[in-house]
Every structure is written in structure tokens, then in C-alpha cells.
Amino acid sequence: MAYQGIIETYRPLLNIPEGMRAISMLEGNTPLIPVPKIADRLGGGFDLRVKFEGLNPTGSFKDRGMTVAVSEAAHRGAKTVICASTGNTAASAAAYAARAGMRAIVIIPAGKVAAGKLAGAIAYGAQVIQIDGSFDDALSLVVAISNKHPIALVNSLNPFRLEGQKSAAFELCETLGSAPDWLALPVGNAGNITAYWMGFKQYHEKKKTVLPQILGVQAAGAAPLVLGHPVEHPETIATAIRIGKPARGEEAVTAASESHGRIIAASDEEILAAQKLLASSGIWVEPASAAGLSGLIKEVDSGSLNLSGKKVVIVCTGHGLKDPDIITAQFTKPQVVKSELAELEKVILHD
Amino acid sequence: MAYQGIIETYRPLLNIPEGMRAISMLEGNTPLIPVPKIADRLGGGFDLRVKFEGLNPTGSFKDRGMTVAVSEAAHRGAKTVICASTGNTAASAAAYAARAGMRAIVIIPAGKVAAGKLAGAIAYGAQVIQIDGSFDDALSLVVAISNKHPIALVNSLNPFRLEGQKSAAFELCETLGSAPDWLALPVGNAGNITAYWMGFKQYHEKKKTVLPQILGVQAAGAAPLVLGHPVEHPETIATAIRIGKPARGEEAVTAASESHGRIIAASDEEILAAQKLLASSGIWVEPASAAGLSGLIKEVDSGSLNLSGKKVVIVCTGHGLKDPDIITAQFTKPQVVKSELAELEKVILHD
Numbered sequence: 001m002a003y004q005g006i007i008e009t010y011r012p013l014l015n016i017p018e019g020m021r022a023i024s025m026l027e028g029n030t031p032l033i034p035v036p037k038i039a040d041r042l043g044g045g046f047d048l049r050v051k052f053e054g055l056n057p058t059g060s061f062k063d064r065g066m067t068v069a070v071s072e073a074a075h076r077g078a079k080t081v082i083c084a085s086t087g088n089t090a091a092s093a094a095a096y097a098a099r100a101g102m103r104a105i106v107i108i109p110a111g112k113v114a115a116g117k118l119a120g121a122i123a124y125g126a127q128v129i130q131i132d133g134s135f136d137d138a139l140s141l142v143v144a145i146s147n148k149h150p151i152a153l154v155n156s157l158n159p160f161r162l163e164g165q166k167s168a169a170f171e172l173c174e175t176l177g178s179a180p181d182w183l184a185l186p187v188g189n190a191g192n193i194t195a196y197w198m199g200f201k202q203y204h205e206k207k208k209t210v211l212p213q214i215l216g217v218q219a220a221g222a223a224p225l226v227l228g229h230p231v232e233h234p235e236t237i238a239t240a241i242r243i244g245k246p247a248r249g250e251e252a253v254t255a256a257s258e259s260h261g262r263i264i265a266a267s268d269e270e271i272l273a274a275q276k277l278l279a280s281s282g283i284w285v286e287p288a289s290a291a292g293l294s295g296l297i298k299e300v301d302s303g304s305l306n307l308s309g310k311k312v313v314i315v316c317t318g319h320g321l322k323d324p325d326i327i328t329a330q331f332t333k334p335q336v337v338k339s340e341l342a343e344l345e346k347v348i349l350h351d
Numbered sequence: 352m353a354y355q356g357i358i359e360t361y362r363p364l365l366n367i368p369e370g371m372r373a374i375s376m377l378e379g380n381t382p383l384i385p386v387p388k389i390a391d392r393l394g395g396g397f398d399l400r401v402k403f404e405g406l407n408p409t410g411s412f413k414d415r416g417m418t419v420a421v422s423e424a425a426h427r428g429a430k431t432v433i434c435a436s437t438g439n440t441a442a443s444a445a446a447y448a449a450r451a452g453m454r455a456i457v458i459i460p461a462g463k464v465a466a467g468k469l470a471g472a473i474a475y476g477a478q479v480i481q482i483d484g485s486f487d488d489a490l491s492l493v494v495a496i497s498n499k500h501p502i503a504l505v506n507s508l509n510p511f512r513l514e515g516q517k518s519a520a521f522e523l524c525e526t527l528g529s530a531p532d533w534l535a536l537p538v539g540n541a542g543n544i545t546a547y548w549m550g551f552k553q554y555h556e557k558k559k560t561v562l563p564q565i566l567g568v569q570a571a572g573a574a575p576l577v578l579g580h581p582v583e584h585p586e587t588i589a590t591a592i593r594i595g596k597p598a599r600g601e602e603a604v605t606a607a608s609e610s611h612g613r614i615i616a617a618s619d620e621e622i623l624a625a626q627k628l629l630a631s632s633g634i635w636v637e638p639a640s641a642a643g644l645s646g647l648i649k650e651v652d653s654g655s656l657n658l659s660g661k662k663v664v665i666v667c668t669g670h671g672l673k674d675p676d677i678i679t680a681q682f683t684k685p686q687v688v689k690s691e692l693a694e695l696e697k698v699i700l701h702d
Contacts (some may be wrong), residue, residue, distance in 0.1 A: 002383065002525075002526040003382065017590075022623050023543075025382070025384050025403075025633050025634065026382035026383075026384055029379035029380070029382075031354065031376070031380075031408070032377075032491065033408075034352065035379050036451075052408065053377075055406045055407075055408065057382070057384075057403065057406065057633065057634070057674050058408075058633075059670065082699075093632075095630075095635070096633060096635040098630065098631050098632065098633050099632055099633035105699055106691070107695070108685070110687075115466075115675050115679070116467060116672045116675045118675075118679070118685065119671070119675030119676075119678040119679050120635055120671065120672065120675075120678075122637045122678055122679070122685070123630045123671055123678045123682070124630050124631075124633065124635060124652045125630065125631060125697075127690055128685035128686070129685060129686050129687075129695065129698055129699075130685045130686065130687045130688070131688055131689070131690040131695070132687065132688075132689055132690050133690030138690075138692045139691065141692060141695055144692050145692070145695065145696070145699065148701075149696075149700070151699075153630075156437065168372075174353075183486045197657055206577040210435075214522075216650075245637040272518075275474075279446075279449065279474045279475050279476065279544075280449050280475075280476060281449065281450055282376050282408065282409075282446040282449050282450035283376065283408070283446075283449060284409070284446065284474045284475060299557070319410065319670075319672065320470070320471065320474055321410050321467045321470075321471065321670065321672035321673060322672060323614070324466050324467045324469075324470030324471070324675075325474055327470040327471075328469070328470050329467070332473075334459070334473070334479035334480060334481045335470065335478075335479070335480050335481065336461075336480075336481045336482075336483065337480055337481070337482055338482070338483055339483050339484030339488045339489075339492065341492060341495050343478065344458070344482070344492055345496070345500075347480055348433075348456055348478075348480075348496065348500075348502075349500070
């Protein structure tokens with residue numbers, strides 16, 4: 001039987017309306033890629049893999065939750081969906097709404113939404129509105145709109161988003177034969193860490209797959225869960241987690257503590273270094289997606305974490321293609337040479 | 352058993368050195384997404400699906416061939432790989448070379464390489480060299496370099512590329528239970544159409560999965576196989592197939608005729624209309640990847656093709672994220688509004 005997408009694959013495990021038709025693009029079923037060179041960088045002697053969620057249909061993990069949220073909205077007759085987004089949610093909502101024949105409205109904060117994400121939302125036909133405020137302002141506005149008008153909210157406040165996102169935990173347990181010992185992932189609005197924890201607990205209850213310890217990683221300039229208070233003006237190069245008041249903050253803190261893990265912060269420099277390290281193993285992710293690895297590196301280098309003999313998974317939430325500008329801005333421009341063999345040899349052989 | 356990438360999955364069917372270690376990122380295993388709304392646009396009454404190759408690790412189908420080409424190069428001790436590229440090959444070669452610990456040199460033509468692709472090659476650490484010539488000039492140069500120096504050529508002239516790429520045909524036969532009746536795909540350097548035909552023939556010989564008819568589609572401004580002669584200055588918005596002298600041109604023509612199919616040309620306007628149609632079903636692809644659908648639309652609308660009762664597959668070779676500029680240049684800019692409920696309501700409700 002060919003893969004059917006996460007709703008059909010996991011329907012009995014999802015808390016969704018009976019008979020709900022799946023609006024699906026066969027999201028999920030993403031590869032779990034071994035990265036032995038990176039494990040060696042971290043001391044070696046353990047199994048390190050990347051769950052590459054950037055290979056979902058719109059290029060980020062958001063599709064797992066969106067297939068469920070949009071299917072449920074369509075099931076109860078909604079004609080329009082709305083969300084606030086730093087970009088990935090926007091593209092995903094736009095894609096699934098288009099597929100369902102629904103209108104999508106996405107509200108993005110001023111500035112700093114990565115180019116690839118905005119283009120996606122537009123390409124899929126969403127109405128894209130930029131407000132002169134932060135992500136947190138945008139989220140407040142869409143909540144108000146959806147409370148007042150017959151428009152379905154598809155941010156991760158929508159519980160059906162988490163129902164879909166927890167499928168990634170199921171997949172990990174199936175691929176590995178159990179939960180990993182450690183799971184490291186970025187934390188922005190905190191829906192994903194919440195969903196993984198839900199998923200691991202549910203699968204463990206059902207199939208005794210044990211529970212992982214969770215390392216949540218925020219960007220230092222947008223680390224409300226590390227600081228213990230909201231951040232009014234979050235700033236980080238990792239735009240996908242540039243969020244000062246996480247909607248699922250409490251659940252995230254609970255997930256970290258229940259799992260005997262923790263939530264830490266990494267600087268933009270540490271995040272970019274981790275992005276480069278992942279790319280050197282062939283996995284190009286957007287900056288936020290490198291947060292998990294940057295946190296692991298920090299913990300191992302400081303001696304706070306011993307991974308010897310463990311199974312460790314890094315969740316990379318979005319593809320590097322989502323944010324090409326970060327590369328072109330930082331790396332050297334391509335050399336331009338004459339279209340002649342001798343000229344090319346000079347550049348190649350004497351390099 | 353978890354999915355192992357195309358070399359391990361299809362090793363007995365691939366003509367590769369015995370004992371060759373796989374340099375893999377678990378490429379392949381891409382979804383075959385039903386697009387019933389688009390089938391209806393084409394008259395309905397048939398099964399239409401998109402093989403979404405943009406969900407390979409670097410965002411294009413090139414990874415299928417590159418895993419084999421780079422593994423083989425590593426197997427024989429090569430330390431450096433080189434390729435000419437309109438962008439997708441560059442990113443893929445760079446990623447697999449990085450993973451193998453090899454140096455990658457990519458030569459791209461002047462102008463018109465999509466932003467996301469170039470950023471990818473740079474991110475994965477390749478030496479990117481732009482020449483003041485066309486793709487065809489770049490290909491001649493890398494052939495000369497690889498003949499003269501111990502540098503492995505990984506363009507699709509390298510037969511191991513085709514060995515990998517034919518795996519997409521195997522996957523289609525497995526998912527559908529047989530080959531489709533029609534396969535529509537873009538034709539640029541013509542390695543992919545050649546590889547699909549090889550794959551379908553091989554699988555049919557082995558498993559009696561029948562043979563499809565193949566519709567190859569070139570961009571009208573870069574249609575040497577339709578015109579019957581090379582195109583000196585190929586021009587098209589579909590940069591991935593902006594090629595005037597296809598390296599596998601003869602094989603492509605043979606594939607089309609042996610399969611009782613054909614190679615046709617579609618205008619940039621037709622390609623962009625097909626791109627929009629795919630996005631309205633939630634599948635955002637780069638322009639070249641919409642060529643297959645644009646060709647199907649042309650043939651059906653002109654009465655040359657009756658798809659009633661058929662199984663039809665469109666191959667979409669690369670993700671829309673590869674070329675965001677084409678979207679941002681053509682679509683309307685996002686509206687900017689004040690961060691206030693009343694302002695937002697005005698824009699949303701009176702739209």
C-alpha cells in the first residue's frame with residue numbers, strides 16, 4: 001500500500017472528527033538521515049540523525065499540522081482560514097487551503113520574513129497582509145478576527161495542528177524501533193515541542209516505545225522560556241522562531257521538565273555555525289532549523305550532556321531553500337571567469 | 352525496515368560497481384500526489400497524479416542520479432567532482448560531495464540561474480564559478496577539464512547519473528502497480544527522459560509492469576529536439592531547461608518514439624499558467640517543472656490527446672522554493688496595514 005499521508009496513516013491515533021475527509025498532499029514520511037560526521041564532531045560513539053522536516057510538501061514541518069487543521073475546518077464547513085505567521089505557517093496554510101478550495105488569509109509581521117516563505121504563500125494564492133507589528137501582535141489579531149467572524153484559525157492554538165504534528169514522534173518511534181534517547185529541536189511558538197511530547201507519550205502508552213529527553217532550543221534574542229518572561233522585541237536571524245510570547249509556552253516548559261530535558265538558548269552565531277555544519281553533511285536547513293544542533297553542541301562542549309551510546313535525533317524543521325538570502329548575504333559571491341579552458345584551469349587548479 | 356535511499360533500495364537493478372558504498376541522504380521515495388481538480392480541468396474521467404521530485408533532499412530530482420554518481424566517484428578514489436549546471440545539478444553535486452568529504456566545482460552560465468539554486472550550491476560548500484557563456488559552453492568546458500585532470504564529471508553524461516534517475520520509474524510502477532499510461536515531463540539536457548525510459552523498460556522486463564507513452568515538453572525558446580537542430584541562444588523563464596544542445600538529445604528522441612509518445616514545445620506563458628494551476632492544488636514547483644503539465648494541457652485542448660480512463664503522471668522535477676523570484680516578480684506585493692483589528696477587518700472583509 002503506497003503511503004497515504006499522515007491522516008490516513010495515523011487516523012486511529014488522532015483525536016479528529018469521525019468521517020473527516022483528509023485534505024492531504026502526502027505530507028510526513030520524511031527521512032531520518034544519519035550524520036556520523038557531526039556525531040564525531042560531538043565526541044562520537046553515539047547514533048545521531050536528522051529528521052529532515054524540510055522535505056514536507058511546502059518545505060517545512062508545518063504541513064503535518066496543517067493537513068489536519070484544514071481538513072477539520074473544511075469538515076465543519078469553513079470557507080476561509082486565517083493565521084499569523086513568520087512564514088512557514090503561511091505557506092502551509094495557503095497550500096492546504098488552496099487544495100481544499102478555501103480562501104487563506106495570512107498575517108505576517110513587519111520585516112524579516114524570509115523571501116522563500118513569502119513567495120510560497122503568494123504562489124499558493126493566499127491573501128498576504130503585512131502588519132506594522134510583531135508576530136505576537138499578528139497572533140493577537142487573528143485570534144480576535146476568528147473569534148468575531150466565521151473564519152477558521154489555523155495557528156497552533158488550533159488543537160488539530162498539534163494532532164497532526166505529533167505524527168513526527170510516531171514516525172521516529174517506528175523508524176528507530178523506539179523513541180530516541182534525546183530529541184533536540186528549535187522552540188519558537190512552542191507548538192512543535194508540545195506536539196512531539198504528546199506524540200511520544202501516546203506512542204509509549206500504546207507500544208512501549210519509551211520516552212526521550214527533550215532539548216528545546218530558543219534563539220538567544222527570542223528566548224522567553226529561558227528568561228522566564230515575554231520578550232517585547234524579539235530579534236534573531238532565525239526568523240522562524242523570532243517569537244517573544246509563545247502561544248504554547250507553558251506546555252513547552254512542561255514537556256522539557258516531564259521529559260527530564262531542558263530549554264536553553266543559543267546565539268545567532270552558534271545557530272549559523274550549526275547550519276554550516278549540517279550543510280557540510282549535505283543537509284541545508286533554514287537558520288531556525290539549526291537551533292537544535294546548536295544547542296546540542298553547546299551542551300556537549302560545556303560538559304552538561306554525555307551522549308555516549310545514545311540514540312539522538314535533531315529535528316530540522318524547514319529547508320534551507322526557505323531562506324536563501326542568509327546564504328547569499330554571508331558567503332562569497334561566485335567567481336566570474338571567461339568561458340575558456342585555460343582561464344577555468346587557472347581558477348580551479350591554483351585554488 | 353526503514354527506507355534506505357535509492358542505492359540500497361534498488362541495488363540489484365542498478366548497474367554499479369560491486370561493493371560500492373552508498374553516499375546517500377535517503378533521496379527518492381517521493382510522494383505521488385493526486386490532483387483531481389487538475390484532471391477535471393483537462394476533461395476529467397482519468398487518474399492524474401504529480402510525482403513531486405522537489406521533495407528530494409536538495410529540492411530536485413537530481414539527487415537520484417547524484418547519489419550514484421558521487422558514490423561511484425568516491426568508490427574509485429576521486430577527490431573532486433565537477434559539473435556544469437543551470438542550478439539544480441550544482442546544488443545536488445555540492446551536497447553529495449560535501450557528504451562524501453569531496454571537493455565540488457560547479458560551473459554555471461552567465462545570468463538566469465535561480466536564486467535558491469545558487470544559494471544551495473554555496474551553502475553546501477561548492478566552489479561556484481560563473482562563466483560568461485551558456486550552459487552548453489559550460490558543459491563543453493567541464494568535459495574538457497574532466498578529460499584532462501583527475502576530476503570526476505557528474506553531469507548526466509556520466510552514466511551513473513542515469514542509473515540513479517531511473518529509480519523514479521521503478522517507484523512509479525510500485526506505487527501504481529504498473530507503469531502509468533502517459534508520463535509527462537520537462538526536457539532540458541534530456542537525461543531524465545532517457546533515464547525514465549530505461550527504468551520503465553527494465554522494470555517491465557523484470558515485472559511486466561507495461562510501458563508508458565512519454566510526453567516530453569521543452570520550452571519554446573529552448574526546443575532543439577522539437578526544431579530538430581541546436582538552439583544557439585536558448586531563452587526561457589524555465590531556467591532549469593534553458594539548454595540548446597541537450598547532451599542526451601538522441602536518447603530522448605528515441606524514448607519518445609519507442610514509447611509512441613512525442614516531444615513538444617510550450618511557451619513561457621503556457622508554462623507559467625501550468626505552474627499556477629499546480630499551486631492551486633497545493634503543489635508549488637519551479638517553472639521548468641510545470642512544463643509537463645503545460646504540454647498535457649496543450650495536447651488535450653487541441654484534441655491530440657484523449658486521456659479518458661487513463662493513468663497519467665506529471666513529473667515535477669524541482670520545488671517552487673528553488674525560484675522564488677519568479678513569484679515575487681509577477682504577483683502583487685503583500686498589503687501593508689496598521690496593527691489594529693478595525694484596519695485588518697477593512698482589508699479582509701471588504702476584499
